[in-house]
Amino acid sequence: MTSGLWIQILVQTLIYTSMYALFGLGYVLIYRASRVFNFAIAEMGLFCVLLFTTCYASFGLGWAVVLTTAGSLGLGAALYLGIFSRLVGQEEWSQMIVSFALSIALLAICGLIWGTGIRHIDVPGKSDTLFQIPQAVTLTVTDVVLVVMGFAVWAILSWATTMSRLGVYMRATAENPLLAAQQGLPVTLIICTAWGVGALVSAVASISYGIRLQVDPSMILLGLVAVPAALLGGLDSVFGKLPGAIILGAAQATATAFLGSAAGDVVAFAVLLLVLLVLPHGLFGSKQVRRV
Amino acid sequence: MAQSSAFDSAPGGRMRPSLEWGPYIAVLATMAAIPFLFGTTSIRTFNLVLLMGLTAQGLNIIMGMGGMVSVASAALLGIGGFLAGHLSETMGVGIVTSTLLSAALGMGVGVLLALPGLRLKHLYFATATMAMHFIIVFVLQIVQNDMRKGSPFSLAPASIAGIGLDTPLDWYVLFCVLSAVLLIATQMIRTSSLGRALIAIRDDQDAAEIAGVNTVRAKFIAFTISSGVIAAVGAILAFYQMTASWEGITLELAIQFVAIVIVGGMGFSYGPILGAFLVVGIPDFIVRALDGVIGPQLGSQIFLIKNTLFGLLVIYFMTIGPDGVPGALRKGYKAMARFWRRMSASRSS
Numbered sequence: 001m002t003s004g005l006w007i008q009i010l011v012q013t014l015i016y017t018s019m020y021a022l023f024g025l026g027y028v029l030i031y032r033a034s035r036v037f038n039f040a041i042a043e044m045g046l047f048c049v050l051l052f053t054t055c056y057a058s059f060g061l062g063w064a065v066v067l068t069t070a071g072s073l074g075l076g077a078a079l080y081l082g083i084f085s086r087l088v089g090q091e092e093w094s095q096m097i098v099s100f101a102l103s104i105a106l107l108a109i110c111g112l113i114w115g116t117g118i119r120h121i122d123v124p125g126k127s128d129t130l131f132q133i134p135q136a137v138t139l140t141v142t143d144v145v146l147v148v149m150g151f152a153v154w155a156i157l158s159w160a161t162t163m164s165r166l167g168v169y170m171r172a173t174a175e176n177p178l179l180a181a182q183q184g185l186p187v188t189l190i191i192c193t194a195w196g197v198g199a200l201v202s203a204v205a206s207i208s209y210g211i212r213l214q215v216d217p218s219m220i221l222l223g224l225v226a227v228p229a230a231l232l233g234g235l236d237s238v239f240g241k242l243p244g245a246i247i248l249g250a251a252q253a254t255a256t257a258f259l260g261s262a263a264g265d266v267v268a269f270a271v272l273l274l275v276l277l278v279l280p281h282g283l284f285g286s287k288q289v290r291r292v
Numbered sequence: 293m294a295q296s297s298a299f300d301s302a303p304g305g306r307m308r309p310s311l312e313w314g315p316y317i318a319v320l321a322t323m324a325a326i327p328f329l330f331g332t333t334s335i336r337t338f339n340l341v342l343l344m345g346l347t348a349q350g351l352n353i354i355m356g357m358g359g360m361v362s363v364a365s366a367a368l369l370g371i372g373g374f375l376a377g378h379l380s381e382t383m384g385v386g387i388v389t390s391t392l393l394s395a396a397l398g399m400g401v402g403v404l405l406a407l408p409g410l411r412l413k414h415l416y417f418a419t420a421t422m423a424m425h426f427i428i429v430f431v432l433q434i435v436q437n438d439m440r441k442g443s444p445f446s447l448a449p450a451s452i453a454g455i456g457l458d459t460p461l462d463w464y465v466l467f468c469v470l471s472a473v474l475l476i477a478t479q480m481i482r483t484s485s486l487g488r489a490l491i492a493i494r495d496d497q498d499a500a501e502i503a504g505v506n507t508v509r510a511k512f513i514a515f516t517i518s519s520g521v522i523a524a525v526g527a528i529l530a531f532y533q534m535t536a537s538w539e540g541i542t543l544e545l546a547i548q549f550v551a552i553v554i555v556g557g558m559g560f561s562y563g564p565i566l567g568a569f570l571v572v573g574i575p576d577f578i579v580r581a582l583d584g585v586i587g588p589q590l591g592s593q594i595f596l597i598k599n600t601l602f603g604l605l606v607i608y609f610m611t612i613g614p615d616g617v618p619g620a621l622r623k624g625y626k627a628m629a630r631f632w633r634r635m636s637a638s639r640s641s
């Protein structure tokens with residue numbers, strides 16, 4: 001057991017954690033605003049990262065960031081307005097099934113538009129090494145920037161969606177749309193914002209994954225593994241996403257280091273199964289979650 | 293003045309057609325007419341529909357009646373298929389024995405599946421079954437690497453009581469018979485004490501417990517039956533395709549079964565077949581038609597087009613109304629029944 005291996009596990013944990021926290025935030029934002037558990041988050045992220053690669057190739061980095069941000073906000077809002085706003089009042093599991101169907105359709109549509117091949121995003125200075133232990137750990141500047149950015153986005157959005165005025169509006173909308181509307185809140189606009197921001201955070205997570213490794217349809221597994229992160233921390237808890245993501249990231253990084261990457265994903269799910277059997281509402285979820 | 297009719301007379305003495313059975317008779321008649329209507333070339337599509345429908349019928353026991361959404365069905369299919377593949381390869385065991393043994397194995401796995409089902413509800417349960425899906429697929433992958441060095445199992449051609457199942461039409465007949473048997477069995481479960489207990493659990497678990505329903509027992513039995521049926525279908529599927537591999541067991545497949553049950557109508561016995569036709573059959577037909585028009589350059593896009601159509605159809609059927617397709621069908625059927633009653637009433641007076 002070398003110390004290099006442990007540092008590698010630590011670094012991997014940080015990288016996984018930042019992405020799971022972001023995806024988990026995407027799930028929670030949409031769930032809190034509209035009571036839809038949106039399994040299509042990962043596919044929305046894939047759509048956005050493919051949009052990013054196209055824009056990056058044609059217009060350069062700056063425009064790509066602007067266009068992808070606008071695109072992901074628009075995608076989220078459009079999906080809510082086009083599909084999920086028609087399902088208001090239906091059982092929550094039936095909305096869940098629609099999001100499953102949406103995920104299959106969106107994945108296939110991405111394949112039809114962009115093909116199913118592997119793409120790489122080459123940002124300048126991608127492989128500048130910051131820190132290296134030979135044969136064990138290589139930490140690039142990109143890694144650090146992306147991880148820090150991931151945590152920063154998570155922190156800002158956690159604040160914005162819980163403490164800020166918008167967060168209070170969102171909570172009011174989720175708890176009782178009718179009363180919120182009677183108070184003069186633009187309910188549809190608020191839910192659309194939540195969907196848009198949910199798509200945006202999944203885009204950030206997907207793009208940072210795409211920059212570090214590669215872009216291909218199999219990356220949606222990342223979003224699925226983030227479901228345990230969302231549930232571990234408790235579905236309606238924004239702050240719970242970070243501890244949930246850390247537990248999952250650590251378990252996955254350790255399993256990947258010792259057993260290989262296929263085992264890593266499975267261990268993540270095994271952890272979820274164990275936690276749910278002991279604590280059915282996750283670590284930080286409120287007990288009054290009704291009819292999830 | 294009552295005329296003799298094909299329908300039984302009710303105890304009251306008035307002629308009453310048993311409308312309850314109408315939908316089943318209609319579905320079965322359609323199934324029997326299909327080879328004549330569409331010819332044998334598109335039989336493969338219907339075989340696919342019926343196979344998906346059979347699995348969804350198994351899932352319908354816990355999902356439609358018990359209200360528990362499980363995405364572990366694809367993994368259960370895989371377990372049944374692997375057992376059948378292994379038995380066929382090493383000992384040359386036939387389809388009937390394999391199916392029965394797979395059902396027994398599936399029942400065992402069903403007990404494991406029931407454990408989270410006892411404690412978790414709705415989304416949390418669905419996610420727990422998703423976790424089980426990935427764990428089972430991982431185990432199957434290891435098994436396949438160990439036993440077959442990674443290559444898929446290959447199965448011998450199937451035959452039942454000396455009659456070989458060679459053409460798609462042979463399989464179609466088998467699938468129709470199995471569908472009908474399962475349809476009747478589900479209907480019997482539905483009206484049994486188990487079925488009523490499950491429906492009570494779906495509507496309100498706490499109220500069911502207070503009313504004296506043994507929810508733990510009901511859930512265990514339901515999961516065991518459902519998983520046994522799905523694993524048995526897995527064995528049949530493996531013989532039909534003559535191969536079994538972990539690569540075919542995807543979460544998308546599992547989601548398709550859930551969508552089939554929902555689109556066809558939760559808890560309706562005939563729902564799974566209807567749902568399978570609507571969301572799997574229609575895309576398959578469209579893709580075949582496209583293939584005929586555009587030709588082979590479509591290539592790998594076919595799978596993508598099919599999945600797109602599947603997703604969009606499910607979304608469409610879910611948004612057409614509060615009760616979806618079965619709601620619309622039931623409305624039409626009730627109108628028809630009213631019309632029929634009025635007709636027969638005016639005839640007998």
